[in-house]
Amino acid sequence: SLTRNELIEAVQSQISSKRFQHVLGVEQAAVQLAERYGVSIEKASIAALTHDYAKERSDKEMRELISHEKLDLEWLDYGSNIWHGPLGALLVERELGISNLDILNAIKHHTVGAEKMxxxxxxIYVADYIEPGRDFPGVEQVRTLAADDLQAAVGYETKQTLYYLIEKNRRIYPKTIATYNKWVANP
Ligand code: DGI
Ligand code: FE
Ligand code: FE
Ligand code: FE
Known part of the structure; x- marks a missing residue:
C-alpha cells in the first residue's frame, strides 16, 4: 500500500493547493477526533487525505462514470457536491488501491452523512466541517460539541447544513433528509 508521502502526492496531483490545505486541515481535525474517540489514527488520516480526491474532476468525466458504471442515476439531478463523495470512494479504491470498507464509506458519506455511520x-463527517480553515455559522458550536459528544456534533452539523441549503433554495438530496431524521429529529 501507499506510504503517507505517496498518498499525499497522489492527492495533491488531483486538487488545487487551496483545497489541499483544506485536506490537511481535515486530517489534523480527524486525527484529533480519532484520538478522542478511540478510532484508528491511521484510518482517520488516510480517509481525511482522500475524502475530496474526486472534488475537482470534470462534470463530464463524472457524468460518464455515473452512466457507464450503473450508478445512482438520481445523482444526475444534483451536482459535483453530491457526487464527489461516492465517486471519490470508487476512484480512491481503483486508482489508489485503498480497499478498507470503513475508509471507503467515510469518503462516500462525508458530505451528506448516512443513517448508519x-x-x-x-x-470524517465532522472533521470536514470543523477543520481549522472553516468559518461557517455554527462551526464553533460543532467544535465544542465534537470535543465531548461526537453524535451530537453530527446532528448539529446536519441541521446547520440543512438551514444553509434551505436559505440558498438549494435542492436537498434525500439522503441528507435521512441523515437528519436519524441524527436530529425526535421519533
Ligand atoms: O467538499 P467540501 O467543500 O469540503 O465539503 P462537503 O463535501 O461536505 O460539501 C460540499 C457541499 O455540498 C457543501 O457546500 C454543502 C453541499 N451539500 C450538502 N448536502 C447537500 C448539499 N448540496 C445540495 N444541493 N444538496 C444536499 O443535500
Ligand atoms: Fe467534500
Ligand atoms: Fe462535509
Ligand atoms: Fe472536504
Whole structure:
C-alpha cells in the first residue's frame, strides 16, 4: 500500500493547493477526533487525505462514470457536491488501491452523512466541517460539541447544513433528509 508521502502526492496531483490545505486541515481535525474517540489514527488520516480526491474532476468525466458504471442515476439531478463523495470512494479504491470498507464509506458519506455511520465515518463527517480553515455559522458550536459528544456534533452539523441549503433554495438530496431524521429529529 501507499506510504503517507505517496498518498499525499497522489492527492495533491488531483486538487488545487487551496483545497489541499483544506485536506490537511481535515486530517489534523480527524486525527484529533480519532484520538478522542478511540478510532484508528491511521484510518482517520488516510480517509481525511482522500475524502475530496474526486472534488475537482470534470462534470463530464463524472457524468460518464455515473452512466457507464450503473450508478445512482438520481445523482444526475444534483451536482459535483453530491457526487464527489461516492465517486471519490470508487476512484480512491481503483486508482489508489485503498480497499478498507470503513475508509471507503467515510469518503462516500462525508458530505451528506448516512443513517448508519461508524465512528470513523462520523469522525470524517465532522472533521470536514470543523477543520481549522472553516468559518461557517455554527462551526464553533460543532467544535465544542465534537470535543465531548461526537453524535451530537453530527446532528448539529446536519441541521446547520440543512438551514444553509434551505436559505440558498438549494435542492436537498434525500439522503441528507435521512441523515437528519436519524441524527436530529425526535421519533
Ligand atoms: O467538499 P467540501 O467543500 O469540503 O465539503 P462537503 O463535501 O461536505 O460539501 C460540499 C457541499 O455540498 C457543501 O457546500 C454543502 C453541499 N451539500 C450538502 N448536502 C447537500 C448539499 N448540496 C445540495 N444541493 N444538496 C444536499 O443535500
Ligand atoms: Fe467534500
Ligand atoms: Fe462535509
Ligand atoms: Fe472536504
Amino acid at each position: 461508524s465512528l470513523l465515518e462520523q469522525v
